[in-house]
Amino acid sequence: MGRVKVLGACPLDCPDACSWVVTVEDGKATGLRGNKDHPVTRGALCVKVNRYLEQVGSPDRLRYPLRRVGPKGSGRFERISWDEALDEIATRLTGIVAGFGAEAIWPFHGTGSLGYLQGLEGYPGRRMFNVLGASHHAATICSVAGGTGLRYTLGTSGGMDPEDFARSKLILLWGTNPLTSGHHLWKFVQDSGAYLVSIDPVRTKTSERCDEHIAPLPGTDAALALGLLHVIVSLGAQDERFIAEHTEGWPEFRDRITEFTPERTAAITGVPQEQIVALGERIARTRPTAIRASQGMQRHAGGGMALRVLACLPGVTGDWAIPGGGLHYSTSGHFRLDDAALVRDDLLPHPVRTLSMTRLGEALLETDDPPVKALFVIGANPVGSNPDQRRAIEGLSRDDLFTVVLEHFATDTVDYADIVLPATMQPEHLDVIAGYGHLYLVWNEPAVEPPGECLSTTETFRRLSHRLGLTEPALYDSDEELARQLLKGHDLDRLRADGFLKIQPGSVPADKLQFVSTRAELAGHDPLPDYTPPADKGDGxxxxxxxxxxxxxxxxxxxxxxxxxxxxxxxxxxxxxxxxxxxxxxxxxxxxxxxxxxxxxxxxxxxxxxxxxxxxxxxxxxxxxxxxxxxxxxxxxxxxxxxxxxxxxxxxxxxx
The missing domain is CATH 2.40.40.20 (Barwin-like endoglucanases)
Structure with a gap:
């Protein structure tokens, strides 16, 4: 077969969504490197993904379907055939639907892959679960609070193009450590020559490379941003023209800003008053200023509000109108793909309930209308990733819960499965990836055959749909057909040939920036951005x-x-x-x-x-x-x- 190079894409939960090149010799993957032609990847992968082919070829990899033979949690399984696995799943699901209704089935998707065909972005199997009428899954574990807050302020969560950080003069790396999580941004940060400020309770690898480190107490970011705005407005450095032409609600928000004096802000955040004043003055006189905020900083009681306030800061200074200015949280809001055509919620026979990913223990132990009787875990390891590990394990240990796990390795969650199905890894299947730290679609072409009896997630659900006797034609679309439906309006053939394709971002703000948000008020929140303190106020x-x-x-x-x-x-x-x-x-x-x-x-x-x-x-x-x-x-x-x-x-x- 000789030696060939195959273009692919990293599927992992990282903003960089790297384009990579797999070297294949005589049908085996022998090398993996970053794609030098991709403007963000630039030939480099991270310390984790550099070892990805070790994962693919690991002797510990799951290669065949398994059935549990020991108690839940014991990790004791026997090998079975695909026919046996599918028959047992179909029989159990049919009985659950008959006895409790299809909403007793929960397809639990995680971020093990962010692929649109095989991973979280496209909810693989959702067409089948929709035909059955199963519960919907809300992927709430990662970025939803911050994304919602940005939409209240900006009308979009898209933010600035990260490549524009190369034009910035001042960069606030707020609650983010790109040298560990998403290191490709650092190249654009370095190219800028900007003054760098790390805002993080921990002096991280990134903080040590910055000009200044500010360490607020966790969960006080909104108060710090409001205190910086107080300094800016006190200096008269707000951009009155931008505010008049591109925002709504400035008088009310200005009044809110006056409440956060440097003295009060210091008391809330634990940041020295003089440091707050100095940074506020620096922002006031430096254009363009850019903010990079990542998901970690919004994982607290006021996380969504914190992103609302951060999005307002470049609205006050006018940085949203300047290349190299603004805020980058996630670019996912810019990708206008046909998600509806992919997941096909129109196949639902009736409206169904939604179950929250972060409330797994509660749903498994307390929900009874109907109770969750079947759980499909797809690209997830909730025993290792979910809050309240004890309750999650307690729920997964239920004898009357039928759990199917699609996986690569015997994770903590696999130990609680009734049936384990071996899934393909990225070099073995077709997929489409969209970065949330850049504006490129990335194509993943299969490079090698899967080991053992591993199947792609899409093929697994095609086979299960057939075993269930479902006749909806959309359940049997090929991966290529799914990709074309998703990418309607985009040049799929060019994407496949080149390996990546830059999309055109939408406007930010989408319309006028909302200092006062009617949408937030209708949802029961304060229409004005504010500071929401942490909820855990205990000792320690x-x-x-x-x-x-x-x-x-x-x-x-x-x-x-x-x-x-x-x-x-x-x-x-x-x-x-x-x-x-x-x-x-x-x-x-x-x-x-x-x-x-x-x-x-x-x-x-x-x-x-x-x-x-x-x-x-x-x-x-x-x-x-x-x-x-x-x-x-x-x-x-x-x-x-x-x-x-x-x-x-x-x-x-x-x-x-």
């Missing part, structure tokens, strides 16, 4: 569980080399907080609250501000004595959209 330290440099959510959590490089689970404490607890550097500690506990090794460092403890997410419970940081996190909603509150979490830390 505020725990942040940020992204790891070596895992991506729980992907790569079983990779031996990446686990070795990540080292033991650690928790970083400020020296003052460690001393108050008689904790020394390297000590074994227990991190706990009323919800649960996990074990870690203490790192005593001034990288975290006083009052804050920092750890990383992504570890598997089976490698950490049965519990991870998510054992301590509340199954509670943020202010907008039902988002998660991973960083609105107080814990106590004590020596073990």
């Amino acid at each position: 330290l505020v725990l942040i569980s940020a992204a790891s440099h070596y895992f991506l959510n729980t992907s790569f959590g079983s990779n031996p080399e990446l686990r070795r490089r990540a080292g033991d689970s650690t928790i970083t404490l400020h020296p003052d907080d460690a001393a108050a607890r008689d904790i020394t550097d390297g000590a074994a500690v227990l991190v706990s609250n009323a919800r649960g506990a996990f074990e870690a090794v203490a790192e005593v460092s001034d990288r975290v501000r006083p009052g804050v403890a920092a750890t990383t997410k992504g570890r598997w419970a089976k490698f950490t004595d049965g519990a991870t940081v998510n054992a301590t996190i509340a199954e509670r909603d943020s202010d907008y959209g039902g988002g998660a509150v991973f960083h609105d979490n107080r814990v106590e830390v004590r020596p073990r």
